[in-house]
Amino acid sequence: MEVFSLLVNGFFIAFEPLNLSLVIAGVVVGLFIGAMPGLGSVNGVAILLPMTFLVPPTSAVIFLAAIYYGAMYGGAISSIMLGIPGASTAVATTFDGRPLALKGMADKALVAAATASFVGGTISVVLFTLFALPMAEVALAFGPPETFALMVLAFSTFIGLGGDDIAKTLFSIFIGLVFSAVGLDIISGEPRLIFGGLTGFYHGINFLVLAIGIYGIGEMLWTIEVSRGDVLMSKATVSFRRIINCLKELRSSAKTMVLSSLLGYFVGILPAAGATPGSLMAYGVAKTMAKNPETFGKGNVDGVVAPEAANNAASTGSMLPMLTLGIPGSPTTAILLGGMVIWGLEPGPLVFVDHPDFVWGLIASLYVANVFALLINIGFIPAFIWVLKMPFTILAPIIFVLCVIGGYVPTQDMHDVWLMLIFGVVGYMMRKLDYPMAPAVLAIVLGPLAEPALRQSLIGSHGDVMIFFERPISGSIMAIAIILFALPLVKLVKARWKRAT
């Protein structure tokens, strides 16, 4: 019952005029950002985070979470209309969304995507509400060894489940952690890693500089490279009657929606997995379980419903570890977590005790954001189609300007703008060479939390690393982390053994 009264309080906060208007604004912005090819929630949240200093933290996080949500809905629009995923999370939506659009059923695909997103979002928010408090209560008993073990677990998921080159993934994690150590040593107060004696490094490398560099500038350079070809826009006729008919036809997809939502939610909780693999897995499961799997890829509505329900559910799922444990479940939540630090909130379970208004206001606003995202999405389909026609050569310079100003505002230091440009260009080149970038962003956010946890644990144990393995909770978390680290090795041995036999 406690959850219920807290949630009701949360709704009072979410319905405050400022917060409600921010939910609506966030959803609209998110829908547009999500619909733009190459831009997803992470880009939107990274670029717009510096603009939230105007409002209190609760309103700021509500706005950014609404962008996150909106972008998940919006990603489907360009997947269906252009055949180009609006964001990586909507890749699976193109498989069947595009064929449906080419058959003249774009409206059916768009309505299916919006409805599935709504169902996925709603189911996952309900699960989130139920899990949040018990998980935070468990996490309250955590000491530095457990916190550090959790960080190790977060990174191990990238190795075990990431699917990228392991050496490159590890490199990305290490470099992010090293960059997080730049500035003043937290214990001795001595300056460290002050490159070239530049004073700008004394305040450390702000995570936003790396995030905007990689997800703003780097991503734009990447998109400019890949999207210079011509794209064919599908036609969509939308009318109220057609939408109602489409909704009626969707009843047969209810089972796929629910299953994909559950799958997406649990995959979303894992830091390395998140919405993209969640939606691909949901697509795979829907295809395996279908009576007519051969129609998948040729325009089956379930092929749109499954990934869309899953990616929305995953976006909510990734917020659970962010709020309860202080470990982000996705790059977008990593940036939200960094935002919490800027707003002066300590991430982790104590937020539930110290700032219940923040947590429950956010949770309630997710319910509200879902409803608005559905209504705005269906109501404004023609507007989104119009925006998709906007040439990239107009959008790109505006985003670059936003990145430059966004990189300057938090510290008001031009040093950070130059650093952001370097990160953007190097990040773009590294991406071309298959270096995963998400682990580096996660690492720079988690670094300032991981290092004190490690050092405090070691001081407590007089340098004995067994402290991480002997305590029951940290020991179990470490065991899972070790299994995840070893997973690629087991796969390799298995594959070699198979080849040999």
Added chain:
Amino acid sequence: MALVMAVFSLYLMWKSAELPIGWIPGKGPGGGAFPFWLSLGMLACCVAIILRWIARASPPSRSTEPFMTPETFKWFLLVAGSLTAMIALIHVIGVYGAVPLFLIFYVRFLGRHSWTTAGALAICTPVATFFFFEIALKKTLPKGFTEPLFYPLYDIFL
């Protein structure tokens, strides 16, 4: 790239070692320990990446495609170059001089849109930026030598 990063890792290790990297009795690990051992990890990863490259075991090392086609390289230089120029110009003529120039260059010359579109964007973007950041958020942006021109505006709006 891995070679460059390997050299960078060595530099980071050397830089971290300016602070103690070992165990200090009573104080725990030294201030340089965390970045030092992580940089060592970076170096190990770079060595692994280089070895896999030599053995042609990773997809990029087997790819026969050029890293950048001449066309891509030209675009990359133009976009990254104009961005660098804009940031450098911010130091001299400030955001409100550099941003319109960048927008005109990008929209008119790279995007080949009309002068009307380029001009409208070059005027509206700085105006919106001024009201949002300077007036609403009270975050002053760098203005270079154009600073005195803004005093009357501050008098009106702040």
